[in-house]
Amino acid sequence: AAKDGGRGRFHFYAQDLHAEAEARAQMEEELRDAITKGDLQLFYQPIVSTATEEITGFEALMRWHHPVKGWVPPDRFIGIAEDTGIIAQLGEWALRTACNDLADMPASVRVAVNVSPLQFSNPQLPAIVTHAIAQSGIQPDQLELEITESVFLSDDAGTDAMFKALKRVGVRLALDDFGTGYSSLGYLKTAPFDKIKIDQSFVRGATQEGSRNGAIIASITSLAHALGMETTAEGVETMDELDLVRLHGCSHVQGFIYDRPLDAATAKSRLASGLMAVARGPRASRAPR
Ligand code: C2E
Numbered sequence: 574a575a576k577d578g579g580r581g582r583f584h585f586y587a588q589d590l591h592a593e594a595e596a597r598a599q600m601e602e603e604l605r606d607a608i609t610k611g612d613l614q615l616f617y618q619p620i621v622s623t624a625t626e627e628i629t630g631f632e633a634l635m636r637w638h639h640p641v642k643g644w645v646p647p648d649r650f651i652g653i654a655e656d657t658g659i660i661a662q663l664g665e666w667a668l669r670t671a672c673n674d675l676a677d678m679p680a681s682v683r684v685a686v687n688v689s690p691l692q693f694s695n696p697q698l699p700a701i702v703t704h705a706i707a708q709s710g711i712q713p714d715q716l717e718l719e720i721t722e723s724v725f726l727s728d729d730a731g732t733d734a735m736f737k738a739l740k741r742v743g744v745r746l747a748l749d750d751f752g753t754g755y756s757s758l759g760y761l762k763t764a765p766f767d768k769i770k771i772d773q774s775f776v777r778g779a780t781q782e783g784s785r786n787g788a789i790i791a792s793i794t795s796l797a798h799a800l801g802m803e804t805t806a807e808g809v810e811t812m813d814e815l816d817l818v819r820l821h822g823c824s825h826v827q828g829f830i831y832d833r834p835l836d837a838a839t840a841k842s843r844l845a846s847g848l849m850a851v852a853r854g855p856r857a858s859r860a861p862r
């Protein structure tokens with residue numbers, strides 16, 4: 574009986590795997606269509622200087638408007654796009670779209686685009702980036718590529734050469750989700766990052782008594798500062814969190830306290846409205862929202 578049970582379980586397991594493979598293949602097909610049908614959209618979340626409370630740039634975040642399921646968040650499709658390889662097309666579309674949207678904004682503004690590990694391992698990436706910049710007319714240093722620590726999992730000479738090639742193109746590089754992945758500090762010796770993005774898991778709970786997150790944030794910002802890199806605290810939602818990341822020396826803040834990701838038109842009008850001062854005590858009535 575035990576044997577039968579085992580076989581039965583195996584049978585169900587195999588069915589699950591089959592169903593999952595089919596679901597993935599279907600999603601790959603749908604994502605391919607999404608690009609051509611215009612069902613993908615980039616939203617832009619402001620990145621704000623802690624010193625001036627001005628918007629210095631935006632992070633471009635992908636959204637998929639599925640014909641049946643409605644809005645699908647990136648956590649539900651980026652992983653599959655990476656596994657199936659379709660991320661190459663999605664990523665190229667995102668680079669082109671972000672550069673074109675930025676071309677309508679003041680030249681002091683930057684846009685940050687997420688680059689997946691598969692894109693990063695593609696020797697064509699510098700040419701793709703160069704082309705996106707050239708056809709939009711923006712300056713190379715207005716574009717920042719966000720890369721996660723996982724690119725360091727595969728050795729090697731290729732990673733190093735890619736960093737050098739991207740710096741030759743003239744774009745800025747940011748280390749995304751710092752502290753959540755394969756966090757060896759070794760690569761900070763040589764990888765030419767302009768910015769470290771402190772993952773929101775360090776911000777969340779940082780204001781609670783006894784939390785070690787504040788000490789970790791302070792250490793990351795002082796390390797970054799010593800290496801000549803900026804820091805963005807991700808996922809700042811409350812006034813207390815904003816005060817804390819400022820106190821610990823983050824040069825930039827990104828989070829719902831200022832804005833959620835906005836469509837391109839709204840992002841442009843945010844720039845026109847100037848300072849991002851948020852409600853704080855007696856100033857609350859003057860807050861922009
Ligand atoms: P990420 O690059 O770390 O992006 C930041 C995420 O934090 C975004 O989630 C953003 O909406 C969210 N966020 C920002 N402020 C707050 C806050 O105050 N509170 C909370 N709870 N969340 C906040 P989103 O847009 O769902 O994207 C999730 C992830 O999907 C991104 O994480 C990134 O890894 C990936 N992704 C998004 N767009 C792209 C893309 O175009 N290409 C690639 N390769 N990955 C992308």
Ligand code: MG
Binds near residue numbers: 719749
């Ligand atoms: Mg990012």
Ligand code: MG
Binds near residue numbers: 749750770772807
């Ligand atoms: Mg991040």
Ligand code: MG
Binds near residue numbers: 750
């Ligand atoms: Mg993230």
